[in-house]
Amino acid sequence: MRSGLTDRLKQSGLKVTAGRVAVLGTLVEVPHADADTIYHVIAPHLATTSIQSVHNILNDLTRVGLVRRVTSAGSPALYELRVDDNHHHIICDHCGKVEDVDCVIGAAPCLEPSNGHGFQVRKAEVTFWGCCPDCVESAVDDLVQ
Amino acid sequence: MRSGLTDRLKQSGLKVTAGRVAVLGTLVEVPHADADTIYHVIAPHLATTSIQSVHNILNDLTRVGLVRRVTSAGSPALYELRVDDNHHHIICDHCGKVEDVDCVIGAAPCLEPSNGHGFQVRKAEVTFWGCCPDCVESAVDDLVQ
DNA sequence: AGCTAATCTTGAGTACTTCAAATTAAATAC
DNA sequence: GTATTTAATTTGAAGTACTCAAGATTAGCT
Numbered sequence: 001m002r003s004g005l006t007d008r009l010k011q012s013g014l015k016v017t018a019g020r021v022a023v024l025g026t027l028v029e030v031p032h033a034d035a036d037t038i039y040h041v042i043a044p045h046l047a048t049t050s051i052q053s054v055h056n057i058l059n060d061l062t063r064v065g066l067v068r069r070v071t072s073a074g075s076p077a078l079y080e081l082r083v084d085d086n087h088h089h090i091i092c093d094h095c096g097k098v099e100d101v102d103c104v105i106g107a108a109p110c111l112e113p114s115n116g117h118g119f120q121v122r123k124a125e126v127t128f129w130g131c132c133p134d135c136v137e138s139a140v141d142d143l144v145q
Numbered sequence: 146m147r148s149g150l151t152d153r154l155k156q157s158g159l160k161v162t163a164g165r166v167a168v169l170g171t172l173v174e175v176p177h178a179d180a181d182t183i184y185h186v187i188a189p190h191l192a193t194t195s196i197q198s199v200h201n202i203l204n205d206l207t208r209v210g211l212v213r214r215v216t217s218a219g220s221p222a223l224y225e226l227r228v229d230d231n232h233h234h235i236i237c238d239h240c241g242k243v244e245d246v247d248c249v250i251g252a253a254p255c256l257e258p259s260n261g262h263g264f265q266v267r268k269a270e271v272t273f274w275g276c277c278p279d280c281v282e283s284a285v286d287d288l289v290q
Numbered sequence: 291a292g293c294t295a296a297t298c299t300t301g302a303g304t305a306c307t308t309c310a311a312a313t314t315a316a317a318t319a320c
Numbered sequence: 321g322t323a324t325t326t327a328a329t330t331t332g333a334a335g336t337a338c339t340c341a342a343g344a345t346t347a348g349c350t
Contacts, residue, residue: 015296015347035337053298055338060297071218076337090264099262117244118278119235125272133263160316160327180306198329200307205328221306 012064019049023057027067027081032089032098034076070098072127088125092132101128157209164194168202172212172226177234177243179221215243217272233270237277246273 005024006016014020022042026033030041039054058079061067070078072091078098088101150169151161159165167187171178175186184199203224206212215223217236223243233246 017297017347019298048299050299051337052300052339056298059339069218071216073214073216073222077218090262090266092264093267099264101262117235117246118281119237119244119273119275120281121235121273121275122238123274125274127270127272128264128266129268129270130264130266136263136265162316162328164329193330195330196306197308197331201329204308 090128094135239280
């Protein structure tokens with residue numbers, strides 16, 4: 001299931017190393033993982049690696065576009081395998097679970113701000129915050145915007 | 146121009162202290178400021194305060210809803226005076242400048258994801274990334290998604 | 291197999307933020 | 321106006337996420 005990981009590295013001009021394949025492999029299994037999670041997944045298989053190396057690898061992969069970095073309020077950065085669609089994320093307020101969301105309402109209405117202040121808009125990120133099904137039962141909270 | 150700051154604190158059940166008024170006053174002047182910026186603005190007027198106190202105050206103000214915390218990739222958190230509309234932000238890739246953007250395209254299309262994975266959606270955050278007018282002249286970069 | 295540049299390892303260090311205990315100040319009651 | 325009570329601030333320490341840099345190692349090429 002992790003076929004082509006080495007090919008993707010080569011095509012991006014990166015050398016194929018055990019660490020990079022392991023990080024990519026982890027992201028195949030865990031769609032949204034932070035650096036620490038990835039480290040704990042691969043550490044048993046790569047005894048000599050470290051959390052710094054994982055950050056290093058993730059930076060490299062992000063730089064060449066194999067991986068996408070997602071930062072959300074008050075949590076460590078998450079990484080996901082880059083898919084070239086413009087999907088977004090929904091995050092659970094309670095447990096922090098992250099799910100992908102296809103771009104809202106048909107086309108991509110969110111890609112054009114009504115007033116860009118003269119900015120050249122390059123991309124738009126949409127993050128939904130809410131309560132995941134598992135947490136909905138436990139509490140019904142304030143619905144402030 | 147900073148009339149009503151003390152009233153807002155009282156209405157939120159917070160005691161009116163010099164530090165809180167100063168932080169709110171700073172946010173009136175500087176619409177998007179991080180904790181460090183706020184500290185440097187108020188430090189000359191409140192010699193005994195500290196960056197930790199500023200964080201403390203900002204947390205209190207955020208908790209009661211007087212201030213909104215905005216986190217963006219790779220930068221310290223920014224704070225702004227809460228306005229109860231659902232406006233969003235556009236951030237410059239180069240200089241980090243932040244501007245407000247009214248909610249895209251008329252109503253609030255972004256508040257309903259096409260597939261919520263069963264989440265109870267509470268709010269949506271839209272962040273636009275681009276190049277501000279000042280930086281546009283210097284470089285025309287890659288326009289990746 | 292040998293060379294070279296890229297990559298990893300290791301340790302230290304930085305930025306931002308949080309925590310906790312003692313001090314201080316604001317709001318209320320007197 | 322003063323005392324009381326409760327909340328807020330100060331101060332120091334610590335934690336988390338991440339970056340930097342120097343030397344050791346390894347992938348990919350010839």
